[in-house]
Amino acid sequence: MKFVIQRNQLIASVQDVMKAISNRTAIPILTGMKIEVKNHGITLTGSNSDISIESYIPAEEDGIVNVEQIEEGSIVLQAKYFPDIVRKLPEQTVEFEVDENLKVTIRSGKAEFNLNGQDAEEYPHLPKLQTDDSFEMPIDILKSLIKQTVFAVSTMETRPILTGVNVKLNQDKLSFTATDSHRLASREITVKADGINDLNVVIPGKSLNELNKILDDTEETVEISVTNNQILFRTKHLIFLSRILDGNYPETSRLIPEQSKTTIHVNTKELLNTIDRASLLAKEEHNNVVRLTTLENNIVEISSNSPEVGKVTEEITVQSFEGEELKISFSSKYMLDALKAMEVDEVNIDFTGAMRPFIIRPENDDSILQLILPVRTY
Amino acid sequence: MKFVIQRNQLIASVQDVMKAISNRTAIPILTGMKIEVKNHGITLTGSNSDISIESYIPAEEDGIVNVEQIEEGSIVLQAKYFPDIVRKLPEQTVEFEVDENLKVTIRSGKAEFNLNGQDAEEYPHLPKLQTDDSFEMPIDILKSLIKQTVFAVSTMETRPILTGVNVKLNQDKLSFTATDSHRLASREITVKADGINDLNVVIPGKSLNELNKILDDTEETVEISVTNNQILFRTKHLIFLSRILDGNYPETSRLIPEQSKTTIHVNTKELLNTIDRASLLAKEEHNNVVRLTTLENNIVEISSNSPEVGKVTEEITVQSFEGEELKISFSSKYMLDALKAMEVDEVNIDFTGAMRPFIIRPENDDSILQLILPVRTY
Numbered sequence: 031m032k033f034v035i036q037r038n039q040l041i042a043s044v045q046d047v048m049k050a051i052s053n054r055t056a057i058p059i060l061t062g063m064k065i066e067v068k069n070h071g072i073t074l075t076g077s078n079s080d081i082s083i084e085s086y087i088p089a090e091e092d093g094i095v096n097v098e099q100i101e102e103g104s105i106v107l108q109a110k111y112f113p114d115i116v117r118k119l120p121e122q123t124v125e126f127e128v129d130e131n132l133k134v135t136i137r138s139g140k141a142e143f144n145l146n147g148q149d150a151e152e153y154p155h156l157p158k159l160q161t162d163d164s165f166e167m168p169i170d171i172l173k174s175l176i177k178q179t180v181f182a183v184s185t186m187e188t189r190p191i192l193t194g195v196n197v198k199l200n201q202d203k204l205s206f207t208a209t210d211s212h213r214l215a216s217r218e219i220t221v222k223a224d225g226i227n228d229l230n231v232v233i234p235g236k237s238l239n240e241l242n243k244i245l246d247d248t249e250e251t252v253e254i255s256v257t258n259n260q261i262l263f264r265t266k267h268l269i270f271l272s273r274i275l276d277g278n279y280p281e282t283s284r285l286i287p288e289q290s291k292t293t294i295h296v297n298t299k300e301l302l303n304t305i306d307r308a309s310l311l312a313k314e315e316h317n318n319v320v321r322l323t324t325l326e327n328n329i330v331e332i333s334s335n336s337p338e339v340g341k342v343t344e345e346i347t348v349q350s351f352e353g354e355e356l357k358i359s360f361s362s363k364y365m366l367d368a369l370k371a372m373e374v375d376e377v378n379i380d381f382t383g384a385m386r387p388f389i390i391r392p393e394n395d396d397s398i399l400q401l402i403l404p405v406r407t408y
Numbered sequence: 409m410k411f412v413i414q415r416n417q418l419i420a421s422v423q424d425v426m427k428a429i430s431n432r433t434a435i436p437i438l439t440g441m442k443i444e445v446k447n448h449g450i451t452l453t454g455s456n457s458d459i460s461i462e463s464y465i466p467a468e469e470d471g472i473v474n475v476e477q478i479e480e481g482s483i484v485l486q487a488k489y490f491p492d493i494v495r496k497l498p499e500q501t502v503e504f505e506v507d508e509n510l511k512v513t514i515r516s517g518k519a520e521f522n523l524n525g526q527d528a529e530e531y532p533h534l535p536k537l538q539t540d541d542s543f544e545m546p547i548d549i550l551k552s553l554i555k556q557t558v559f560a561v562s563t564m565e566t567r568p569i570l571t572g573v574n575v576k577l578n579q580d581k582l583s584f585t586a587t588d589s590h591r592l593a594s595r596e597i598t599v600k601a602d603g604i605n606d607l608n609v610v611i612p613g614k615s616l617n618e619l620n621k622i623l624d625d626t627e628e629t630v631e632i633s634v635t636n637n638q639i640l641f642r643t644k645h646l647i648f649l650s651r652i653l654d655g656n657y658p659e660t661s662r663l664i665p666e667q668s669k670t671t672i673h674v675n676t677k678e679l680l681n682t683i684d685r686a687s688l689l690a691k692e693e694h695n696n697v698v699r700l701t702t703l704e705n706n707i708v709e710i711s712s713n714s715p716e717v718g719k720v721t722e723e724i725t726v727q728s729f730e731g732e733e734l735k736i737s738f739s740s741k742y743m744l745d746a747l748k749a750m751e752v753d754e755v756n757i758d759f760t761g762a763m764r765p766f767i768i769r770p771e772n773d774d775s776i777l778q779l780i781l782p783v784r785t786y
Contacts, residue, residue: 111688118684118688140722140723140724141685141721143689144719144720145689146717146718303496303498307493310492311521339486339523340524342520343520344518344520
């Protein structure tokens with residue numbers, strides 16, 4: 031096995047694949063990175079119990095040669111040292127060579143690394159997914175769906191199903207929903223799903239976070255396909271495979287109040303900054319709880335009180351106010367997360383009393399919704 | 409007590425003073441920040457067992473008004489929340505007011521914080537230093553002296569005196585020396601020290617690191633004065649007070665070999681990058697040890713070998729080579745630290761055999777010197 035590769039190409043691929051490689055794994059060979067060399071290009075593979083990532087570097091693309099002097103073969107390299115080595119090599123061109131004893135030589139300029147490789151035959155085979163039942167969507171929209179929902183998954187293993195995001199496809203309607211049972215985030219879009227009619231899976235939040243990190247906006251669409259226990263995201267040069275969580279996701283639609291008693295329309299950034307300040311004193315003692323009180327003349331007061339430290343109050347003028355007067359307390363962290371996910375300048379907040387969940391969404395837009403349960407403080 | 413201050417001025421001062429404030433202190437009031445308000449300006453003070461920092465904001469300077477509506481007084485505020493509050497206030501102008509019950513009100517825009525203050529009378533008085541015996545030097549040179557030596561102090565408390573930097577002044581020669589007994593860094597400069605003839609103190613490395621962080625290059629000179637157990641650094645708006653370590657610093661001059669058997673002259677950056685690469689595989693098992701071997705034709709080989717992982721070798725061509733052939737092993741970390749501190753494009757390295765300390769310094773310049781003890785590997 032032999033090849034000569036452009037270092038920048040290799041750095042980017044190694045970084046992506048490293049996201050699936052863990053030092054702590056029950057299968058020792060999975061601490062390594064598999065390098066598979068074919069005449070048409072190089073494939074790097076990393077895998078752990080949750081996700082597997084394959085990154086492909088074509089030998090030639092758009093008239094640019096990435097890989098040369100190819101002799102086919104494959105090897106597994108210790109991943110612990112490999113990214114640093116590649117990043118610090120002195121020249122732009124890097125030569126790899128593997129001998130019959132699995133000794134790997136990496137040369138760049140006058141630097142030469144001799145590493146002990148492992149037999150690629152011992153590396154587990156990734157499951158082959160049927161990609162007939164698949165649909166495509168723009169990468170930037172997938173990233174946005176992830177960012178607007180994944181923060182709301184549960185971090186507690188007491189109800190494992192809630193550590194995932196519920197992804198549903200039903201007649202061209204694709205929805206992402208996450209809840210930790212104190213708050214809920216959901217987003218729905220329309221996709222063209224010709225190859226697949228119906229889908230209802232729960233993807234680990236961690237997997238989606240990693241996927242969001244390695245997807246960039248240079249490649250246009252991502253193809254998504256599902257089997258019983260795996261979901262596959264495929265772009266031009268990347269394969270991202272995640273396990274799917276077992277179990278039924280709770281029905282969340284009945285949690286969403288259909289009527290509201292108090293509605294405010296407010297500048298997102300202004301509310302976000304005010305709540306951020308009010309939360310400063312509420313850090314430890316009060317579990318980040320802040321209070322919202324409606325006053326006269328479209329004024330809303332945000333406040334927080336920690337007897338040992340002090341208190342903070344701030345008034346903001348909202349764009350509009352309808353319905354009953356209200357005093358309500360909630361987690362500032364949940365509120366900040368929700369407002370950050372909104373991606374619009376102004377939001378509507380619908381309350382149904384101090385002890386009922388409230389809803390944040392853009393005006394006249396039901397495609398994104400954030401729900402937060404209040405906190406009883408008195 | 410009352411004043412109105414420009415937020416940007418306050419942020420910068422608070423950041424500096426926070427470097428002396430620790431959450432873990434035997435004296436509870438030292439977890440707070442003292443604010444002293446006089447008609448001419450505001451002084452913020454923070455202190456721990458090692459250092460004290462005072463930052464002064466003049467009410468007016470160069471025709472610019474920083475502080476207005478001053479009513480004199482002083483208060484101690486809990487430092488834990490204060491920096492975040494100041495940083496996140498909505499407006500550029502901030503109003504402080506303290507009532508007779510030590511309640512502090514901080515207002516900016518529509519945000520209002522009410523904090524519990526503590527009586528400033530309970531805050532310990534900082535020692536007053538006689539500043540007659542003082543000398544001045546440019547701030548950038550002081551920062552450079554610190555950076556070129558402080559990394560070599562010991563981090564072990566077994567010989568406490570070695571955790572400090574030995575600062576000596578003798579007839580206008582100012583020297584900084586640090587050693588952890590495996591390596592030594594020293595730098596000497598000429599200063600105009602009219603007010604002081606003779607000085608020999610040991611300043612904790614930690615103190616100098618903090619001082620280096622808060623000194624910026626906008627103010628031109630720093631005045632240095634010393635008493636029995638404290639050293640004072642004073643700039644236009646800053647007072648930095650550090651304790652001095654008890655005990656005698658070892659005489660280090662005899663450690664420095666006067667003759668050399670092998671001398672190489674080499675590009676600093678090239679050697680640094682080569683050693684950095686060679687150290688990649690030497691991380692854990694080998695305590696970062698790399699080997700330097702002289703070859704023919706001005707070529708030096710840098711190598712490292714970890715049986716479990718692999719080995720790395722790289723040749724560099726040195727500018728000149730004189731004397732005996734040499735094989736020597738040393739800590740790559742010490743070598744990298746020393747080369748980074750050199751601030752010159754090319755260095756001379758003088759060796760006196762594989763088991764004797766070697767010296768790195770600029771050609772024809774004895775003012776900076778880095779000494780490293782080799783490691784016995786065979």
